[in-house]
Amino acid sequence: MKRNHMKKSIIMALALIMMLSLAACTGSKNNDNKPTSTPSDSTPAPSGETALNPEIPGWQLDTSPVELSWFVGASWYPHAWGETLASKYVTEKTGVKIKIEVPSGEANEQITLAMTSGKLPDLITMGSWENAVKKLWEGDFVFPLNELADQYDPYFFKVAGDGTLKWYRQDNGNTYGVPNDSFSPNLMHETGMTAANQTFLVRKDLYEEMGKPDMSTPEGFLNTLQLLKDQYSQYKGQPMSPFFAQGNVPYGMTEYLQNLLAVPHEKDGNVYDRITDPDYVAWLKTFRTAYERGLINVDFLVDSDTQVDEKTNNARYFMMVREWNGMAAVNPLLAASANPDSYYIAVDGPQNSKGEKAKLFPGNMDGWMVTMISKTTKNPERAIRFLTYLASEEGQRDLFLGKEGETWDMADGKPQLKPEMVDLVSNDIEKLEKEYGIMDTYWMVRNPVIINQWRPEKTPVLKQMEDFANAQADIDSGIYKGLDPQGDSDAAVAWARISQNWEEVMPELITAKDEAAFDKVFEGFLSRRDNYGFDKVMEFRQAELSARKAKMAE
Amino acid sequence: MFQHRAGLKSFFRQWQLQSMVIPGIIWMIIFCYIPMLWLIIGFMDFSIAKPMLQSPFVGLKHFQDFASDERFWRSIRNTLGMSTIKLVLGFPIPIFFALMLNEIRSIRFKRTVQTISYLPHFIAWTIFGGIMLNWLGEGGVINQLMMAVGFQDREILFNSDPKYFWWITYFSDILKETGWSAIIYIAAIAGIDPALYEAAELDGANRWQRMWHITIQCIRPTIAILFILAVAGMLGSNFEQIFILKNNMNMRMAESLDLYIYNMGLVSGRYSFSTAVLFARSIVALGLLFLANYASKKLTGDSIF
Numbered sequence: 001m002k003r004n005h006m007k008k009s010i011i012m013a014l015a016l017i018m019m020l021s022l023a024a025c026t027g028s029k030n031n032d033n034k035p036t037s038t039p040s041d042s043t044p045a046p047s048g049e050t051a052l053n054p055e056i057p058g059w060q061l062d063t064s065p066v067e068l069s070w071f072v073g074a075s076w077y078p079h080a081w082g083e084t085l086a087s088k089y090v091t092e093k094t095g096v097k098i099k100i101e102v103p104s105g106e107a108n109e110q111i112t113l114a115m116t117s118g119k120l121p122d123l124i125t126m127g128s129w130e131n132a133v134k135k136l137w138e139g140d141f142v143f144p145l146n147e148l149a150d151q152y153d154p155y156f157f158k159v160a161g162d163g164t165l166k167w168y169r170q171d172n173g174n175t176y177g178v179p180n181d182s183f184s185p186n187l188m189h190e191t192g193m194t195a196a197n198q199t200f201l202v203r204k205d206l207y208e209e210m211g212k213p214d215m216s217t218p219e220g221f222l223n224t225l226q227l228l229k230d231q232y233s234q235y236k237g238q239p240m241s242p243f244f245a246q247g248n249v250p251y252g253m254t255e256y257l258q259n260l261l262a263v264p265h266e267k268d269g270n271v272y273d274r275i276t277d278p279d280y281v282a283w284l285k286t287f288r289t290a291y292e293r294g295l296i297n298v299d300f301l302v303d304s305d306t307q308v309d310e311k312t313n314n315a316r317y318f319m320m321v322r323e324w325n326g327m328a329a330v331n332p333l334l335a336a337s338a339n340p341d342s343y344y345i346a347v348d349g350p351q352n353s354k355g356e357k358a359k360l361f362p363g364n365m366d367g368w369m370v371t372m373i374s375k376t377t378k379n380p381e382r383a384i385r386f387l388t389y390l391a392s393e394e395g396q397r398d399l400f401l402g403k404e405g406e407t408w409d410m411a412d413g414k415p416q417l418k419p420e421m422v423d424l425v426s427n428d429i430e431k432l433e434k435e436y437g438i439m440d441t442y443w444m445v446r447n448p449v450i451i452n453q454w455r456p457e458k459t460p461v462l463k464q465m466e467d468f469a470n471a472q473a474d475i476d477s478g479i480y481k482g483l484d485p486q487g488d489s490d491a492a493v494a495w496a497r498i499s500q501n502w503e504e505v506m507p508e509l510i511t512a513k514d515e516a517a518f519d520k521v522f523e524g525f526l527s528r529r530d531n532y533g534f535d536k537v538m539e540f541r542q543a544e545l546s547a548r549k550a551k552m553a554e
Numbered sequence: 555m556f557q558h559r560a561g562l563k564s565f566f567r568q569w570q571l572q573s574m575v576i577p578g579i580i581w582m583i584i585f586c587y588i589p590m591l592w593l594i595i596g597f598m599d600f601s602i603a604k605p606m607l608q609s610p611f612v613g614l615k616h617f618q619d620f621a622s623d624e625r626f627w628r629s630i631r632n633t634l635g636m637s638t639i640k641l642v643l644g645f646p647i648p649i650f651f652a653l654m655l656n657e658i659r660s661i662r663f664k665r666t667v668q669t670i671s672y673l674p675h676f677i678a679w680t681i682f683g684g685i686m687l688n689w690l691g692e693g694g695v696i697n698q699l700m701m702a703v704g705f706q707d708r709e710i711l712f713n714s715d716p717k718y719f720w721w722i723t724y725f726s727d728i729l730k731e732t733g734w735s736a737i738i739y740i741a742a743i744a745g746i747d748p749a750l751y752e753a754a755e756l757d758g759a760n761r762w763q764r765m766w767h768i769t770i771q772c773i774r775p776t777i778a779i780l781f782i783l784a785v786a787g788m789l790g791s792n793f794e795q796i797f798i799l800k801n802n803m804n805m806r807m808a809e810s811l812d813l814y815i816y817n818m819g820l821v822s823g824r825y826s827f828s829t830a831v832l833f834a835r836s837i838v839a840l841g842l843l844f845l846a847n848y849a850s851k852k853l854t855g856d857s858i859f
Contacts, residue, residue, distance in 0.1 A: 104680075109820050115602060131823060139602050238693060239709070249802055297692070302714045302801040304687055488601060488823045496822035501625075507714075507803040 057392060058153030058385035063095035066382050070098050072444060073107030073126035073369065076305070084437025089403045090395075096386045098123075108132045115141055120374035122383055125444045128179060128366040129482045137176045138487065142372040143380060144174035149388070152381040159392040167365040167551065178391055179367030180446045185552075188362060188475045193452060195363020196473035197323040198256055199465050200349025203315055205341035206232055215319070216351040218286040225295035228318050241311055243296045245321040249506040250499060252300075252321045255361075257283065260321070261352045262359040265480035271541040275502075279352040281522070286350075287510050288518055301507050315342040321349065324465035328440075329429050335461045336427070343461050346468035357472055364478025371444055387445070396450045402438040408454075417456055426459035479548050483541040491540040494533030501528060596829035609826075616830035626831065629814035632720075632807055637788040639724045645784055648732050649777060652739035653765060668740070671733025679730075683798030686726050687713060713799060716807035723795060738780070742773040778856035786843035789835050811835055 052058070070081075081087045081098035091097050101121055103110040111132040114120050120141060126133050136142045146165070149156035157165075160175075164182055168175045181195050188194045200215075207213075210227050214220035225242055233240055245252030254275070263277045274280065290296045303311070311317055312327075315334055327344055334343040351358070373383045389395040401408040401415055408417050417438075424432040425439065433441040439455075440446070458466060484499075485491040505525045512518040565572060596616055598609040620626045651671070658664040674682065689695050690712040697709045712718050746769065754764050791810035800808035809817070811831070819828030851857040 112820050112823065135602055135823065297711065298714045298803060299692065299711060301803050302711060303691075304684065306684065307687070307691060488825075493822065493824060496824075500817065500822070503802045504805050511803075 052152070052154060054154035054158065057155045057389060057394070058381075059094050059096075059389045061385070062382065063093070065095050065097060066379055067097045067099060068123055068377070068379065068383060068386065069101055069121040070123040070444070071101045071103075071107075071111070071121040071125065073103060073111065073124070073130065075103050075105060075107065077102045079433060079437065079441050081442075084433075084435060084441065085406065086399055086402045086437040086441065090398050093398070094386060094389060096382060111136070115139065118376065120376045122374060122377035122379070123371060123387070124374055125180075125369050125371045128177075128368065128370045131486045133177070133370060133372075134486045136372060136374075137170060140375070142176050142374050143384075144176055145178065145373065145384065145387075146173075146175050148373065148380055148384040153385045153388050155392075156384060156388040159388055164365070164367075168370070177370030177372045178387060178445055179365075179370045180443060181363060181369075181448055182365055182367030183363040183448065183478065184365055185362075185475055185478060187449065188473075192470070193448070194470055194473040194475060195368075195448065196360045196469040197325045197466075198259055198358075198360040199322065199324040199346040199469050200260060200358075201320040201322055201324070201327065201344040201465065202347050203318055204343055204345045205339065206318060207345070207347065208341070212347075214348075216348050216355065218282065218289075218350075221286060221350060222290055222293070222295065225290055226293070229295055232318070235316055236314065238314070238316060240318055241297065241299055241316050242318045243290075243321075244300045244308070244311075244317045244319070246323060246326065248301060249503045253506055254502070256321055257350065259360050259474075260349050260358045262356045262474075263352070265477060266545070271483065271538060271545055273538070276526070282353070283350050284506075284509055285515060285518060288512055288515070291510050292513070298507065298511065301510075315339075315344075319349075320344065324462070324469055327465065328462055331461045331465075332426055332429065332459055344465070345461075346465040359474035359477060360469060360472045361481060362473035362475045362478050364481050366478075366481060369444065390445045391447065393450055395445075396447055397454070399437075399442045400439060400446070400451045401454055402436055407436055407438055415454055417454065422456045425456060479552065480545070483544045485537060485540040485544075489540075490533065491536040495537045495540075497532045498529050498534060498537065501525065501532070593829060593833050595826050596833045598826055600826045600829075602823070602825065612826075616827045617834065619827060620831050620834075625809070626814060628806070629809050629811045632809055633789055633791050633811040635807075636720050636723055636791055636810060639720055640727060641784055641788065644724060644728060645781065647728055648735035649739055649773075651732055652736040652743060653769060655736065655740060656743050656769065657761070657765070668733065668736075672737065673733070674730045675734035677730070679792075679794035679798055682726070682730055683795060686722070686799065690722065713801065714803045716804045719799070719804045719807040722799060723792070726799070727792065727795065739773055739776060742776040743769055746772045774854060775856040778850045778854050779858055782843065782846040782850050782858055785846035786839055788842055789839050 077100070079100065081100050082091065087098070107126055108130045111120075111124065111126060111130075112135065115132070115135060124136070124142065126136075145156065145160070149160075160178060164179055165175050167182070168177055168179065170176070183195050202215075206228065210224065210231075213224040213227065215224050228240065228242055246256065258274045258277070258280055261277075261279050261283060263274045263280055264272050265274070266272055287296065291298065299307075312330055313333075315337075324346060331343045334340075349358070371387065373380060373387065377383050390399065397415060401417060402421075404410070404415075407421050408415050410416070421432065421436065421438065424436075432439065457463070485495050502525065505521060508521050509518055512521055592606075595606065595609070597611055597613060598606075599612050599615075600606065600609045655664055655668060658667070691697070692709040692711060696712065697706075700706045701709070713722065750768050750772070751764055754768055759767065789811055791812050793810075793812040793816070796808055796810050796813055797816075800813065815828045815831050815835075818824045818831065847857050847859065
């Protein structure tokens with residue numbers, strides 16, 4: 001009897017524990033769900049409120065240890081915080097410890113999910129073109145940086161520069177994000193430096209053995225592929241992959257290819273519908289012919305990232321529509337491999353029927369990614385101060401060069417990377433990034449205007465590609481990037497349907513059995529596009545372009 | 555009436571045991587019932603930036619929208635196609651596997667086979683799908699095997715051709731889940747009274763007859779219930795599996811209803827629209843459940859309710 005009684009009480013205790021733990025879970029979840037409405041709600045006013053001086057960096061006020069989570073919206077981002085020399089140095093200096101989070105899939109989807117659940121990381125860095133960025137701003141999920149700066153760190157206005165603040169200012173007068181790699185056209189004209197990184201790459205040894213064939217016309221392109229198939233279809237016992245396009249349909253085969261073909265963005269003051277451009281369509285037909293003849297495969301449309309990496313690392317692609325900085329780690333390795341000529345070089349790729357040189361995207365004011373501070377952070381004051389610090393010249397130097405005396409020295413009043421670091425850049429970039437964490441390891445708020453003066457000369461196998469891209473950059477075309485409607489307006493819904501459909505149609509075009517089938521599929525797409533409301537998209541693009549031009553003129 | 559009272563009585567007698575189900579019920583209320591309230595946004599133009607009730611009601615607008623979207627009907631076709639294959643060709647396999655296992659005499663061998671067969675269940679689809687993609691790739695084991703045997707003379711990119719997709723999902727599902735799904739049948743078989751077999755053996759029944767007339771008949775209620783649930787789940791699909799294996803080229807055959815809802819909701823940000831689709835799907839699924847239950851009751855006498 002007694003034993004039975006004990007059994008009962010144990011069962012009851014267990015049940016109680018389970019219920020309590022469940023209740024506890026849900027309870028805490030509810031608390032987190034409520035975004036703190038204003039910064040002053042969640043945190044006491046800064047202790048030294050009178051000490052706020054716009055001339056003094058705010059981070060110096062408080063260097064007690066604090067941990068912030070930082071979402072970096074790139075699934076491939078490989079670095080952590082706290083292991084490397086640069087990150088340790090910054091944590092030691094500011095007290096801020098960072099926990100880097102990367103998405104397991106698409107950044108956009110992950111952040112959208114986080115928005116619906118109300119649990120956002122403290123700092124968020126995301127591609128400026130992503131749908132979710134707009135939602136974060138409109139939905140008031142992130143702090144207006146100007147308000148935070150007013151309250152906690154007016155030094156921010158000094159470092160953020162009027163230009164970028166103004167560029168990202170919304171209609172309500174607030175600015176929510178700080179971009180990295182942001183280039184203004186004026187700056188590019190002045191310095192000749194651009195953020196262009198779109199290149200057409202080929203494997204050097206094969207290209208030269210073939211006698212540097214011309215690939216800028218459809219005939220030359222097909223002949224070169226035929227030559228490859230006849231003579232070089234195997235490499236190291238595995239089949240060569242003749243062609244690769246980065247970012248699959250929406251990027252590599254559409255926008256990027258159109259840039260290579262110098263398809264205009266605007267005609268007679270009207271936004272141009274680039275997809276129907278005759279040169280572009282003619283090249284898509286060339287790809288179809290190549291597929292029909294068995295000269296290219298469709299692996300570039302279906303391979304997962306790991307499969308692409310594997311082929312790249314083994315130099316199994318012959319030609320690539322690919323940004324050169326994606327090759328920054330691989331190219332030096334290939335050049336140092338047993339077959340030292342198996343690295344990639346930039347050459348003239350497909351060109352339009354007039355033989356014009358490519359008009360590549362040069363980088364723009366939007367920059368690459370934007371960094372924001374979420375309203376769910378418990379330490380908004382530390383977050384804005386940290387962000388200000390990183391954006392300032394001091395922070396840029398600490399992250400890009402590391403610690404004085406260890407990774408760099410002053411020479412003639414100018415910081416200079418130590419020779420052994422420069423050596424690592426060309427020989428072991430991985431060690432440089434994993435051990436020291438300098439240069440392009442933490443690029444989340446990288447400002448090219450500040451850091452490029454410290455950048456050592458690139459190794460020749462990278463410099464060739466960079467120079468090629470720079471020479472073909474169309475400096476004034478930055479304004480056309482990302483004109484498409486985002487969010488949940490009618491135009492945005494129409495555009496989402498159209499672009500998702502295009503992703504399916506493109507493979508059908510390339511694998512169409514003959515030209516007539518191609519035309520039929522393409523016409524089918526165009527009429528579907530009209531049904532989905534393409535006119536609204538064009539209207540939006542036109543209005544957006546006018547608005548940007550007005551902003552630039554300010 | 556009498557029975558009812560007896561049930562109530564034993565319920566109170568076992569209250570300690572019965573109370574253990576409370577956490578489960580709470581879980582279900584929080585994660586399954588409360589979210590149902592949000593189905594209301596299917597009738598609104600919901601915006602993530604605004605509080606829910608400030609969004610305007612638009613009636614059945616979203617329902618009309620998806621009914622006129624050819625992509626929706628395509629996703630219905632794909633879902634039904636994949637589910638039918640899984641139901642017709644996939645449902646009997648775990649039963650068959652469980653019966654086979656049951657006939658094995660050596661306990662150790664039986665346990666080993668069982669353990670190995672359900673191990674893949676514990677590998678996440680993200681990983682298992684990645685392995686599948688490698689197997690199906692140009693240099694993958696399947697291409698090498700087919701070429702070595704002589705079934706094909708050049709590599710085929712299996713996951714680039716839409717016509718293979720349903721079969722890829724079917725075979726990868728069998729590979730991963732057969733062992734796991736068999737467990738419930740094995741448990742049912744273990745519960746059969748050995749006296750039945752002994753009696754049958756005395757009467758001269760051979761192994762096949764014993765399997766057919768005793769084992770199958772005894773686990774029939776289990777089979778019926780799982781079949782009813784499988785039919786009710788026909789409009790669902792294995793989202794993770796499809797999400798990993800799909801790409802732009804096989805999307806035509808790969809986009810299931812779940813994936814469509816995901817693409818419309820989380821990818822395109824049309825929350826109201828996708829909620830409307832989800833709502834409609836749930837209603838149809840409920841209908842299927844009643845249908846299967848009724849059919850099973852009529853045909854076999856076993857049913858859930």
